[in-house]
Amino acid sequence: MIRRRRFExxxxxxxxxxxxxxxxxxxxxxxxxxxxxxxxCWQEPSRAVDRAIEMEESGAALxxxxxxxxxxxxxxxxxxxxxxRVIPVLERxxxxxxxxxxxxxxxxxVARVAINHGAMIVNDVSGLLYEPELANVVAEHQAALIxxxxxxxxxxxxxxxxxxxxxxxxxxxxxxxIQLAVRQGVSASRIIIDPGLxxxxxxxxxxxxxxxxDRLVGxxxxxxxxxxxxxxxxxxxSLGPNDREWGTAAAVTAAVLEGAHVVRVxxxxxxxxxxxxxxxxxxxSEKLPRWEVGDTSWTEPI
Numbered sequence: 001m002i003r004r005r006r007f008e009x010x011x012x013x014x015x016x017x018x019x020x021x022x023x024x025x026x027x028x029x030x031x032x033x034x035x036x037x038x039x040x041c042w043q044e045p046s047r048a049v050d051r052a053i054e055m056e057e058s059g060a061a062l063x064x065x066x067x068x069x070x071x072x073x074x075x076x077x078x079x080x081x082x083x084x085r086v087i088p089v090l091e092r093x094x095x096x097x098x099x100x101x102x103x104x105x106x107x108x109x110v111a112r113v114a115i116n117h118g119a120m121i122v123n124d125v126s127g128l129l130y131e132p133e134l135a136n137v138v139a140e141h142q143a144a145l146i147x148x149x150x151x152x153x154x155x156x157x158x159x160x161x162x163x164x165x166x167x168x169x170x171x172x173x174x175x176x177x178i179q180l181a182v183r184q185g186v187s188a189s190r191i192i193i194d195p196g197l198x199x200x201x202x203x204x205x206x207x208x209x210x211x212x213x214d215r216l217v218g219x220x221x222x223x224x225x226x227x228x229x230x231x232x233x234x235x236x237x238s239l240g241p242n243d244r245e246w247g248t249a250a251a252v253t254a255a256v257l258e259g260a261h262v263v264r265v266x267x268x269x270x271x272x273x274x275x276x277x278x279x280x281x282x283x284x285s286e287k288l289p290r291w292e293v294g295d296t297s298w299t300e301p302i
Contacts, residue, residue, distance in 0.1 A: 002214055002259045003286055007222045010190055011100055011120045012142045017062075019192075019222045019261040023275045026062040026102070026264040027055035028228065031085045032069045045088040049096060052089075056097045059272035062121070063097065064264060065089055065114075066104030070125050070154050070199075079109045086110070087117055094118035102146070106130040108137045115141045125199065126150050127177035132184070139185030146192045146224055147177045149209075151200035160200045167212025170195050171219060178221065192222045192262065197251075198230040206232035210251060213258035226264035227251035228271075245270065253278045257285075 006020030017024075031048050052063050067085035068077040086103065093101060094117065102121035103114035108131050111122045115137070122138050123146040124130075130153070138145045149170045151160035163169050174193050182188055193216055195209040216223045227233065233247030234240075245267055252263045252271055256278035265271040 002217060004259045004261065004282065005217070005220075007261070008189070009144050009192065009222065010142070010187070011144060014100070014120070017100060017144065022279050023256050023260065024061040024262045025059060025268055025272050025275055026064050026224070026226075026262050027052070027058075027060035027268045028226075028264060028266045029055070029063055029065045029089070030069070031065060031067050031089050045092060048089045049092045052093055052097055055268040056099050058269035060099060060268045062100050062102055062262065063093070064102040064104050064121075064123055065093075065119070066123075067110075068105065075155070076153070079107055082107065082110050083113055086114060090114055090117040090119060106134060108134040111143075112137045112141070115143050120144060121146060124148060125196070127174065127196075128180050129177075132180060135181045135184035135186050138181070138190075139187075142187075142190070144190045144192065145181060145186055146194055147174060147181065148194035148199065148226075149174050149177075149196035157200040158202065161202050161205055163201075163205055163208075166201070166205050166208035167215045170209055170212065171215045174216065175219060178219070188221075192224050193219065194224045194226060194264075197225065197227050198232055201232075203232040206230065210254055211258070213255055213260055217259035222261040223259065224262040224264060225252075225255035225260040227255065228263075228265040228267075249274045257282055 004020050008016040008018055010016050029052055065086055067082040100120045101118055102123045103111060103119040104123045105111055106124050106126040111134055121144040124134055125148045127147045127150055128135055151157060178191055195216055197206045197209055201209055228248050229241040229244045233244040252274050255263055
């Protein structure tokens with residue numbers, strides 16, 4: 001377990017997002033018919049708004065709205081179709097919830113319109129690989145940017161899941177995404193990074209990426225981890241998405257203890273409780289004397 005750094009991520013028009021004192025929970029709101037876990041559940045705008053309010057009341061500190069499924073094998077969606085799904089929800093949410101809204105998109109035009117309708121964060125599952133010009137939109141509107149590690153499009157990502165050292169390669173490739181964003185004018189203070197569990201990673205590689213979250217922390221940026229209901233948690237029983245909550249709880253705990261600042265989940269109420277316990281364990285560990293292998297004496301915490 002590490003000592004988690006604290007960050008203040010600027011958000012246009014409101015107080016900065018404080019990260020590090022406690023782990024923040026981001027609620028997933030998929031307004032899609034085909035997402036791997038909850039496709040079709042919240043596609044109707046009024047139901048999506050009710051769900052968002054429920055997640056905020058359950059302790060979500062952020063809400064992430066997505067209009068296109070990026071599950072492996074998914075087909076891409078047009079800008080027009082994606083906007084038709086997310087904008088009616090954003091329009092309603094802007095006056096209903098107090099927490100910051102994130103738009104889960106890799107498309108520059110979708111991000112531009114979504115920001116104009118209340119989104120303050122852009123969550124790019126491609127790490128700027130699909131549409132690098134997305135960084136220009138983020139910079140222009142002074143939004144925050146989540147850069148997730150990925151390789152290839154949804155239909156081909158598993159063919160790119162070849163690693164010698166998952167942790168090192170994920171960190172190196174995210175560093176490239178960060179540099180691209182900064183070159184395009186995105187302030188480094190507005191960047192959050194995500195190891196991309198399940199994206200271009202097979203089961204063992206997703207576990208390796210989760211175990212290497214501390215390497216991402218070492219890059220000097222806030223870290224978001226999204227293990228919720230991912231297929232790598234299915235285990236030998238091949239559990240369906242809705243039966244992976246216990247695995248999600250374990251992965252969320254591991255992420256917190258590795259130094260993650262935000263966890264992205266579907267079941268907010270339950271995972272808020274998990275995070276509270278993990279945060280207390282992390283805080284307790286910081287007060288313990290430190291011991292290194294080979295040492296014969298304890299040292300006080302720094």
